[in-house]
Amino acid sequence: MTDLAKRFPFLQRRPDLRGAVVPAGLVLLWWLATALQWVDTKIVASPPAVLDAFWQAAVGGELWHNLGASLQRNLTGFVVGGLIGLAFGTLLGLSRLAERLVGPTFHAAKQIALFAWIPLLSAWFGFGEPAKVAFIALAVFYPVALNSFEGIRATRVELYEVARVLGLSRTQRLFKLVLPSAAPAIFTGLHLGLIYAWLATIGAEYFFSAGPGIGNTMIDGREHFEMDQVLYGLVVVGAVGLLLNRLAAWIETRTLAWRVRPH
Template identity: 40%
Template sequence: MTDFILEKHRPTSVFKIKIKRVVQALILPLFFIVLWNIASVQHWLDPKLIPPPLTVLINAIHSVSQINFWQGFIASIARNLSGYLLGASLGVIFGVVLGTSRLANWFLASSFNMLRQVSLFAWLPLISTFLGYDNTAKILFISLSVFYPVALHTLEGVNSISNKYREVAQVYKFPRSYTYRKLILPAASPQIFVGLQMGLIFAWLATIGSEFLLSNYGIGLGNLVIKGREQFNVSLIILGMLSIGIVGVLLNSILTQLEHKFLHWHLIQSGEK
């Protein structure tokens, strides 16, 4: 009976917690907007350089109503997801192979550790030299940004599996595919999701970064900010910055929900749920 009552009231508690987190997240932005508005009213700011919040809002609504904004929005999301899926898939496969194969570890581990020390943006000139400046170059750049954190955390997850479990699989002569599906991937999944979450953050940064550095080619939210700078349109720059931030938060929230869904058992064991 007690369990039923707790289960009945749990959604309400979860909803209250989410509302509390949203309110906490809005405190600083709202304080900044109020301070910004006061500074504008008191003429502490040059309206030509930094327009008041209401002007920015009106210009933002006008920009959002234009088809160019949504074309850039969709373009950024599409290339971000394409690069993320490619880089994350290869990262998980590479990490699992490196963690389970001594031969692969001997051949690839040193090169992997060396290459991941190279700054991410150092790859962009090389990529653009061979692939040009179109969407393919940007997607490859995004994939690289995802690959390293996902591969590294997958490798750590696989290496953290106790040898006792591996020995049990060998003793009972489990098929290799069964060992991967029922032992290695489930046991390493918490670390894999950490890598996927980091990879998602890096992918969005790489998406906007590639659009900044290749701003004369293609469309996207990064190009929107560049356009605002070229036109000295502060409202457009702020709209672009807010759009980039909101999309990043939403993507991270979606992945967190997926993690809670697929790692329900791990969250219960760790006391997080």
Template identity: 50%
Template sequence: MNTVTREAAELAAVQPLQPEQRSRWRGFVLPVAAVLLWWLLSSLDVVNSALLVSPAKVLDTAIDQVASGRLWRALGASLAREATGFAIGTASGLVLGALLGLSALFNRIAGPSFNTFKQISLFAWIPLISVWFGLGDVAKVVFLSLAALVPVVVNTCDGIRTAPAGLLEVARVYGYTRWQTVTQVVLPAALPSIFTGVYLALIYSWLATIGAEYLLVAGRGIGNTLIEGSEHFQMDLVIFGMFVIGLVGWLMNASARTLERRLARWTGRA
């Protein structure tokens, strides 16, 4: 039995990668090629070194930022604002979206105003927010809440309105009450759309965090790290900040997708 097991393991070790495994690794081709091109250009001095610093210098800056704790302080401040704005905007969006989707009267009263509101560019609110709330954390959280609000409202409302007519008919035949129909039929059917709105709110609020810190410059944050680098012409600090922002966004995206798959399996079993 041990010999058979060992031979099977050796055979599996020499087997080629499956298509799914190969496609997973293909995603690293472009980033690796970009880093190699970056290293080559900086080594050959093809581009002004003040504008395109070497990967080694960016790595030194990253080590210094991590070791000194400046990265953790800036990133912690940004994530705290993002989490607060995301929570407020998502909770408000779920309530407003549910009201718009479930109540025809509320939709007639508030729907046109919301449709007008969502057409206003998010960054157009910056002057008004800065006047009302200043340049501190409160103003930034308000800005992030607005960024998270709209996608949650739209997707929640759409998910509720597009509940399959067949399910609603079955609920009617079985004599479900209004509350039973909403909680046991409409909301479960709307969950995929609602989760899409929450997922978009998470991504939009993170992007808005960087914008808010860049435009409302008071306080600490990873956006302020970019400002510091650009003001002192430290391109290594700017590039490092961009890498951090991209990495955090990727981790958020991956976490949300994982949660979505688990939610889909859970609702499927339910």
């Protein structure tokens, strides 16, 4: 164990279980409320019933089919919105003219609530898969564009002077100076975009046409008054959101590790 601990330092850390206290307490309260019939189990399904519904969906493959459809939709919208947001934010950050021409419109449009775009998106793309992806991409676009713009605009003037002295071309300045300098802000935008993408994925499955997806699992459960299905879908949505958040934080830490300087 000692050799493993030396090779893998994270094994030396004791897991911090304090964050599990509140969820464990809520599950215990939930179990007591249903077992002692403090609540109507037709409205609030018991933990064993939810676990059984989850198991049946997992064994039957329904869970993985719906979850896979949601994640594919989520990833597509995230990539589309992230790339457009990064390009747009970079353009505004590098060009004063672009900022003056487009910036005021962008800053005004970002104040519009995301769900207010649904009627327009449905008119443009219909109610199928393209509309769902466009809705998710729009949710990702704003945080990525805004953070990219602010990160690039915050690049120190001294660095541009160094680049000029070294004779770097515009492309070299962009990839060797501007983007590395703005990387923390850009990754913050991508991190937020990933979180918003998952929230928008569930919202898109609610407001657009029915199809495979974890959000539609909860809709079907509500329509058939099967609260165990609704609650297991809710738990899956929360667990996936937590995993995506942790994954984004891990990628951000590993990618920006070069910026950490030893003291």
